[in-house]
Amino acid sequence: MVLxxxxxxxxxxxxIAIEHEGLQxxxxxxxxxxxxxxKPELTFDEITAFLRISKSATSNGVNLLLQTERIEYITFSGxxxxxxxxxxxxxxNAFTRRIESMTKFNVVLREVxxxxxxxxxxxxxxxxxxxxxxxxVSEQMPxxxxxxxxxxx
Amino acid sequence: MVLxxxxxxxxxxxxIAIEHEGLQxxxxxxxxxxxxxxKPELTFDEITAFLRISKSATSNGVNLLLQTERIEYITFSGxxxxxxxxxxxxxxNAFTRRIESMTKFNVVLREVxxxxxxxxxxxxxxxxxxxxxxxxVSEQMPxxxxxxxxxxx
DNA sequence: ATTTTAGTTCTGTAAATTATGAACTAACGG
DNA sequence: CCGTTAGTTCATAATTTACAGAACTAAAAT
Numbered sequence: 001m002v003l004x005x006x007x008x009x010x011x012x013x014x015x016i017a018i019e020h021e022g023l024q025x026x027x028x029x030x031x032x033x034x035x036x037x038x039k040p041e042l043t044f045d046e047i048t049a050f051l052r053i054s055k056s057a058t059s060n061g062v063n064l065l066l067q068t069e070r071i072e073y074i075t076f077s078g079x080x081x082x083x084x085x086x087x088x089x090x091x092x093n094a095f096t097r098r099i100e101s102m103t104k105f106n107v108v109l110r111e112v113x114x115x116x117x118x119x120x121x122x123x124x125x126x127x128x129x130x131x132x133x134x135x136x137v138s139e140q141m142p143x144x145x146x147x148x149x150x151x152x153x
Numbered sequence: 154m155v156l157x158x159x160x161x162x163x164x165x166x167x168x169i170a171i172e173h174e175g176l177q178x179x180x181x182x183x184x185x186x187x188x189x190x191x192k193p194e195l196t197f198d199e200i201t202a203f204l205r206i207s208k209s210a211t212s213n214g215v216n217l218l219l220q221t222e223r224i225e226y227i228t229f230s231g232x233x234x235x236x237x238x239x240x241x242x243x244x245x246n247a248f249t250r251r252i253e254s255m256t257k258f259n260v261v262l263r264e265v266x267x268x269x270x271x272x273x274x275x276x277x278x279x280x281x282x283x284x285x286x287x288x289x290v291s292e293q294m295p296x297x298x299x300x301x302x303x304x305x306x
Numbered sequence: 307a308t309t310t311t312a313g314t315t316c317t318g319t320a321a322a323t324t325a326t327g328a329a330c331t332a333a334c335g336g
Numbered sequence: 337c338c339g340t341t342a343g344t345t346c347a348t349a350a351t352t353t354a355c356a357g358a359a360c361t362a363a364a365a366t
Contacts, residue, residue: 006268022175038270054326088279115159117191126241136301148289207356
């Protein structure tokens with residue numbers, strides 16, 4: 001298998017998008033590759049070859065992505081290699097985690113509110129609103145999933 | 154005005170949290186300072202002094218935060234200085250932008266779907282689901298705001 | 307007119323990040 | 337037990353980032 005030009009440019013595009021989310025370039029490109037690859041599962045060596053990177057870069061990349069649960073791997077009996085693939089079927093959890101990473105800022109916002117001067121009621125009220133809204137959002141998340149499922153049918 | 158120990162440690166805590174969102178340390182600490190400061194508006198020099206950073210660091214920091222619309226400034230007649238403050242009253246827009254930054258990945262996901270082999274229907278279906286769900290989320294955003302407002306009353 | 311204020315911009319650099327290549331390891335295959 | 341495969345680890349090189357400090361600018365104050 002060889003990559004088409006379209007696939008290559010899309011890998012770069014996805015790479016940059018994911019990089020902006022804070023991942024290192026190689027890891028971001030591995031994700032891009034797994035998105036466009038005709039085979040959804042690729043071995044360590046295939047990743048190394050397609051992206052023309054060193055084995056150590058691949059090793060670091062896949063391990064980072066495994067840790068952060070963006071990819072996973074499967075194996076086949078009689079084959080020592082790991083076949084890496086996107087944990088795309090896991091997108092519900094991934095989305096939930098991203099929302100949670102926003103709402104967890106509420107913990108420190110509550111601390112802010114505690115030590116803030118009471119001389120600035122309007123300002124403080126804004127902070128309270130943010131906290132309250134983010135709490136509401138976390139609470140509504142399961143409902144959002146449920147209603148989306150319903151709508152689909 | 155001088156910062157208490159509590160304020161100082163909270164600035165660092167907020168700083169680290171915001172850094173994880175991809176901002177550079179100084180910019181993140183400026184946000185932290187504006188959160189805990191008794192005066193919600195601070196001048197360039199006050200920021201420089203409180204954080205013990207150079208003027209160039211302050212200049213870079215505030216300009217970055219202005220560009221990304223995390224802070225804004227007001228002025229007073231007869232006073233040349235700018236008074237910087239968090240755009241906290243703008244948190245609805247900020248939240249919307251963060252959701253949009255997630256949903257904009259849909260643009261590239263649609264491209265992926267276009268060029269993907271049709272030999273992997275299950276995999277492709279997962280991608281379609283993500284796209285559909287994210288579309289649903291953007292669509293539900295205004296409703297979420299509205300219902301939260303209602304609930305508040 | 308010159309000094310002060312409120313910043314900006316430029317240059318250098320220290321530190322952090324990211325990737326390479328080579329050496330290594332552990333399991334398997336013959 | 338010797339070679340190969342599938343990866344990991346380590347030392348190091350290259351690149352990027354983030355900041356300091358000094359020189360600079362434009363407007364306002366004296």
